[in-house]
Structure formats: structure tokens, C-alpha cells
Amino acid sequence: MPETLTADPAAPDLDAVLARLRTEPAPSARTVWHTLAASGTVGALYDDPAPDTRWGLDPRRLRTVLTALDTAFPLGTTLSFCVQAATALPLLRDAPPDSPAGHTAAQALAGHATLALAVTDTAAAGSDLTAMDTRIEQEGGTLVLTGGKRWIVNATTADHALVLARRRPGDHFSHFCLLLVPLTAPGVRAEPADTLWFDGAGIGSLHFDGVRLPADHLIGSPSRGLAAFARRISTERLASGLWADALTSRVLTRTHRALTRRRIAGAPQWDNAAVRQEFAAALIDQQRLRALCDTVCAPAPDGPPPAVAAALLKAAGADTLERVLTLCARLQGAEAFERGGLHQLRTEAAMFGIAGGTGHTLRDVVADHTEVLLDARRTAS
Incomplete structure (x- = not known):
């Protein structure tokens, strides 16, 4: 574990960023993400210096940030950050910069957007991804999303969700896609989880009732989502x-x-x-x-x-x-x-x-x- 939170001179001054957050009575996980991203702390995980190709980011910097967050905030706040920084944002960064996913990645890196990763399906056990029932159908150039996801971190607080959905029957890995879903889109409903735990993580369910999206909201190849x-x-x-x-x-x-x-x-x-x-x-x-x-x-x-x-x-x-x-x-x-x-x-x-x-x-x-x-x-x- 790093001896100091600011040992890397190229990284933003994490101590100073956290000190600003502590001036607020109880900063929300959304505020924590916005502040860290706007300060450059999030972007430094991926771009400064070149990331470790195994992970798509610098694991030592990630370790430093997680250690700092764990010390300063409740578990739910750190969980909210972790899902975005370690999974959702790297997936968006894999997309072309001029795509909707690329634009959303830029917004998230600047602190103007928050993300959820919606994988665990309402119709299947969490470990059985290929049994999911959330699916898309193609209507001309439009994707129609139906189904639901449960126990999703940031479900009630995010601006966008990365949704893993079925595009064909069967359990072959190529039958699943990832798509970007604005959580303000018609047909999307977020429902808080009935739990006493994880304050700040925005855990809940996402319901998709015929959500219509342009085809360019697919993230990457349609057959490579899983x-x-x-x-x-x-x-x-x-x-x-x-x-x-x-x-x-x-x-x-x-x-x-x-x-x-x-x-x-x-x-x-x-x-x-x-x-x-x-x-x-x-x-x-x-x-x-x-x-x-x-x-x-x-x-x-x-x-x-x-x-x-x-x-x-x-x-x-x-x-x-x-x-x-x-x-x-x-x-x-x-x-x-x-x-x-x-x-x-x-x-x-x-x-x-x-x-x-x-x-x-x-x-x-x-x-x-x-x-x-x-x-x-x-x-x-």
C-alpha cells in the first residue's frame, strides 16, 4: 500500500481534493465522483502515464484512490466510485470517441455524468449471465430494449447505464450485446432496493419497458458484448x-x-x-x-x-x-x-x-x- 496518497507527483493532489469534499456536511457519492473526475483524478488512472495494458489503467494509482476513499467515506460511496472507475468507464473508453459511448465517456471523465453497470438480470441468478431475459429487438434503425436488471450500483443516481442484453436466443457468447441507455429515456424506470445497507451506492433495479434507442447506442460490436x-x-x-x-x-x-x-x-x-x-x-x-x-x-x-x-x-x-x-x-x-x-x-x-x-x-x-x-x-x- 502506498505510504502517502500523493506519492506520485504526476497525479492530482488527492489530499487537497478530499479536503474540499470534507468541507461539505455529507457529500453524496455523485458529488464525490464529480469532484474527483473534475480534478483529473479519474482521468489520471487511464492516461498519465500510459495505462497497464493488462487492466486498461494504472493499478497502483487505482490502489491509492481506493485507499483514500475507503478512509474518508462510507463503503457505499467507495462502491459507487469503484464500479464506475474500474468497469463502466473503461468499457466506454473502448468505444470510438465520436460515438455516443465515446461522448459519454468524455462527460464522465470531466465529471459531468455518472454511470451504472447493469448486468445482473431480474430473470436469472447473478452468476448465470447467459440465462438473462433482458433483450433487444431491431425495428429498422431502432433498438427496442425490454427486461430488467436488479441490485445495480448507481441505479437510482446515474445518468447512463451500460446494459448487457440478449440479441438472439441461446447461450452462445456472441448472442449478447452491450448498449448505452440514458436513464432519462422514455420507458426506463429506476426502483431503489429495499435494503438497510450500502448508503450512497444508489443500489436498485432498472426496468426497461420498450425503450427505443438509436442503433449507434450499441457499445462495440453487437456480438462482442459478453x-x-x-x-x-x-x-x-x-x-x-x-x-x-x-x-x-x-x-x-x-x-x-x-x-x-x-x-x-x-x-x-x-x-x-x-x-x-x-x-x-x-x-x-x-x-x-x-x-x-x-x-x-x-x-x-x-x-x-x-x-x-x-x-x-x-x-x-x-x-x-x-x-x-x-x-x-x-x-x-x-x-x-x-x-x-x-x-x-x-x-x-x-x-x-x-x-x-x-x-x-x-x-x-x-x-x-x-x-x-x-x-x-x-x-x-
Whole structure:
């Protein structure tokens, strides 16, 4: 993890940007995105210097920004930023600059537009993308979109959604497309999710009732929507692992501080050997995750394919989060049950093992590439 948020002299002064945001009583996730994008912080992820070709951005800068956001804002705010910066915007940036998707990418980079990524379908389990029922039909030069998406980050706050939809029956990867949908278009309805969690993330459902769009609102080739999404989901998984490292580090730091201040029988709780052993086990877990983050962020032309490295990192991040937050909540005792306390964070952090691929899905990816990963280890040794 970077020692300072402004270690890169070419990047915008992130400390100063966050200081401006803190002058507001409770900046919304939308305001946070607009401010970071307008400052150049978002654009620097992709363009200054040339991005890592594996991810389409600079993973070290992404790590710095996610660490800063995790420290400054609730989980829902960071989640809102993460989906846009790691997945939605890179997908739009793959489109020609003079296309509607390209224009929207420019607006988002300037802080004038916010984005949602609408993949999880109302008609299918989240991990079964090819079973989706959201579909488009062609009427001359017009696309007609029907269906719905659920548990979508920024559903109620975004200006545009990138929607993965079916264009033909069947489950072949070429039967799915990505299209840009203005959320003010006739026939679009956003519905907030009935949940107590993720304040600021704008989570909800999107309903499409015969939404009519020009054919140029397709993003990329009509037959490459699922392939494009699969490519960029690796960057979202990378971000998930980097964020998990930042979050576990923050929680362990605060827990350690509490243990050194709280006294039992006249001595700091930290002096209790059983407490120290439990804390050390969580710290070892977190340090393993940090080492993996360092490895994945470093240039590695001979390392595993990005999809494998990202699956490995995301799975490790979710598992580490579960263990570390559970242990720290136990060590914090009653304080963990306070409003906004660690038990609430534990509940919200469960999404690290679901969104962007469940733990079982990711472990399958890792297992499929066992030989590659073991060969890489032997080479490194």
C-alpha cells in the first residue's frame, strides 16, 4: 500500500481534493465522483502515464484512490466510485470517441455524468449471465430494449447505464450485446432496493419497458458484448482485491488502537496473550493479501493471465475480509454493535464474495489454471 496518497507527483493532489469534499456536511457519492473526475483524478488512472495494458489503467494509482476513499467515506460511496472507475468507464473508453459511448465517456471523465453497470438480470441468478431475459429487438434503425436488471450500483443516481442484453436466443457468447441507455429515456424506470445497507451506492433495479434507442447506442460490436464485459470484469476484480487490502488494513489499525487504550484489570487489553495471538493471526492474513496485491500491481509480463490474477486476488480479498472483520468485531466487543460499527461493515463487506463473481466461481477459475500458477511459482523461485 502506498505510504502517502500523493506519492506520485504526476497525479492530482488527492489530499487537497478530499479536503474540499470534507468541507461539505455529507457529500453524496455523485458529488464525490464529480469532484474527483473534475480534478483529473479519474482521468489520471487511464492516461498519465500510459495505462497497464493488462487492466486498461494504472493499478497502483487505482490502489491509492481506493485507499483514500475507503478512509474518508462510507463503503457505499467507495462502491459507487469503484464500479464506475474500474468497469463502466473503461468499457466506454473502448468505444470510438465520436460515438455516443465515446461522448459519454468524455462527460464522465470531466465529471459531468455518472454511470451504472447493469448486468445482473431480474430473470436469472447473478452468476448465470447467459440465462438473462433482458433483450433487444431491431425495428429498422431502432433498438427496442425490454427486461430488467436488479441490485445495480448507481441505479437510482446515474445518468447512463451500460446494459448487457440478449440479441438472439441461446447461450452462445456472441448472442449478447452491450448498449448505452440514458436513464432519462422514455420507458426506463429506476426502483431503489429495499435494503438497510450500502448508503450512497444508489443500489436498485432498472426496468426497461420498450425503450427505443438509436442503433449507434450499441457499445462495440453487437456480438462482442459478453466478451467485452468479461475482459473488463477482470479490472473490477482487481479493484475489489485492492480495496479489500485497504479496508482490512484500516480495520486492523483501528482495532489495535482500541486494544491498546482499553484496560482490563488495570492493564491494556493488548497485553493479554490470547488477544495478541488472535490479532496476529488476522494481521498475517492481511499481510498475505497485501503481498498478493503488490505482486499483481507490479509489471509482470511472464505472470498469469490477467483474468487468472484478478480472480486469485478477488477470492483472496473476500476470504481475508471475512476472517479479519469477524475477528476484529469479536475483539471490539460491544462497540462493534454500535450504529455504523463493525458488524454493519461486516454485513456490507459480504458483497466482496458475491459481486463480480462468487467465491465458488473464482475458485473454479483458479483451479482451471493450476498448472499456470504453479509454473509461475517455480519460475519465481
